Amino acid sequence: MKKIIACAAVAGITAALLVPPTASADSAKTVEVPNPVISRNVPAYSSVNPATACAGNDDYYYSFWNGAAPEDYLAYDLSGVPEAQRQIIDAVWYNTSAYDTIGMYSNRNMEPSDYTIEVNAAQGGDYPEDGWEIVETVTGNTLSSRQHLVDFAGYNWIRLHITGVDGKTSGTCMVNFDIHDVSNGICDSWLFLGDSITAGGMNNCYGTGFATYLNRLDSRYFPIQENGGIGGITSTDGRNNIDRWLETFPGKYVSIAYGTNDAWGNQTGAQTYYENTVYMVQAVLDAGKIPVLPKIPFATEAGVQNYEQDYNAMIDRIYTQYPQVIPGPDFYSILQEHPEYLSSDGVHPCSEGYEEMRRIWAETMYARVYRNTALPDGDINGDGVVSLADAVTLQKWLLELDGSATLTGDLTGDGVINGMDLALLRYKLLNTANDTEKG
The missing domain is CATH 2.60.120.260 (Galactose-binding domain-like)
Structure with missing residues (x-):
């Protein structure tokens, strides 16, 4: 009898545990409960x-x-x-x-x-x-x-x-x-759909994975992360298969990262790419999950570079039309600024580039999804106040000396935690000290 009860209960578990997106985009972008590895x-x-x-x-x-x-x-x-x-x-x-x-x-x-x-x-x-x-x-x-x-x-x-x-x-x-x-809900489960760049970037067996980087930012979390990357496919393939993929995915967040192959020689066309991506976004929403959409990565290969900004313009259009969509990393701007992350083909990242992509994914999603907004910006150690101790913790984290901090350190709001945030935190602390002395 226990076996029958267990099987019957599991059939309804997904609907009961999955926290659906609400009408408010901000309230949908929160991991309510960690789902730790046990x-x-x-x-x-x-x-x-x-x-x-x-x-x-x-x-x-x-x-x-x-x-x-x-x-x-x-x-x-x-x-x-x-x-x-x-x-x-x-x-x-x-x-x-x-x-x-x-x-x-x-x-x-x-x-x-x-x-x-x-x-x-x-x-x-x-x-x-x-x-x-x-x-x-x-x-x-x-x-x-x-x-x-x-x-x-x-x-x-x-x-x-x-x-x-x-x-x-x-x-x-x-x-x-x-x-x-997941006794208190499936709040920290991810599926990263995409092409070969996703396949290489979101595999958790090479280098440091998305989940490990996220755990270094906040030790409460260690996400479930499925790598949904398949080399050579386009947004049309994604559209034709996403409903089937969603049927087997009980989690909450679905990243949709197609476009490089679509733009390569403009084989899909920006309008069709837009329609395909809108279909996938809506499919994710209809399944009660939250879509995440990064920018198409910058490429130096002319066949991609000549067209990809037309496709990225469609992503901007989707951001406006669907506020439920969480913007992923802007890999166009990041790789344009750091072309050394690209391999010799000018399209795929090198091993160091893939490692950076995983780190940036974690930092961006931590800032936009995980961060506890009840804590003040700059409260790096999570003690409820912003002080010199936070600057010390952030500096140690940036130097990879301390990975245990609960970071709320994206003070610049660019989705990346780096030296600019440390500089802004120091500036805020200095101004606070000056105001205190004057008072």
Whole structure:
């Protein structure tokens, strides 16, 4: 009976947990409740390759659990996690393949295609051979990451049970598997849709990922982040597939980052790009989620550069027409100012450029989505007052000496936290001190 209740409850969990956008654009742009990772380094078990089980939930996304279909599993003992933090969970796995098997550059790289999510109420400590209950079954999966909401009340164990890889009944899979606490709502889950620039920039297994950078800004948060990038595709492909993608995404924020391939040789046309993007924005809103729209990145390659500002003008138009849209980073201005972030083809960022894009994504979204507006601007350490201690904390953070601060440091309002914000904070403190002396 417990199994039936769990499965039935999960069917309605998404609607109950997802906080929909409201009529007020400002009120929609807030992460109400953190969804922290609760599976980091808990005891992990696997049948075929147990030596790599701990790589599935360690701190490093460049290490992976390697499981073998058709009967391998990755199981976690969550009994050591406080029960209040695991009433409802989001079980998410990540792989490095292209997000979906569309387009000429799609690939499948040791990707789970058939599997079950299973739970167990056994006591923690020893892996239970019996008592596993299936709460979700997936067949024919073509995506490189998936999230699954589970009513976990009364359970201690969860496992990902692999029965197919890359569309075959046998083979080796390669995944990271995280469990997040979403008992109070799914407020911190992201899907980054886009082309090869998104695929390279938002992968969390190379360098430092969006979630890690965000966590350095504010240790309360560690976002769920699916990389929805697929090389070579255009906004037309996005429009043709977004409804299907949204059906499997229970989270809140969806970034729509197409346009480089559309503009390359003006193959789509700015008006059609606008219509495609409006369709995707509306689809996200209709699904009760919040769309995020960055600018198309600057390129030195003439085939892109000659047309991309026409396309970016359409993004400005959408910002005006849809106040619910959160503006993403202005990668046109950023890469135009820093062409050294581009690779030799003049279109795709180099490895350092991709790393900068992830950092800028985190800083921009922290300023526009996460920041606690109840705190005064400049209250870097979150103590409720703006003082010299805040300037010291911000300076240490900028020097990468202290990543623990809760930053409300975007004083210039440009979506990026840098030395200009530190200079403005010092100016404000100096003026405050002068006014105090005069008074």
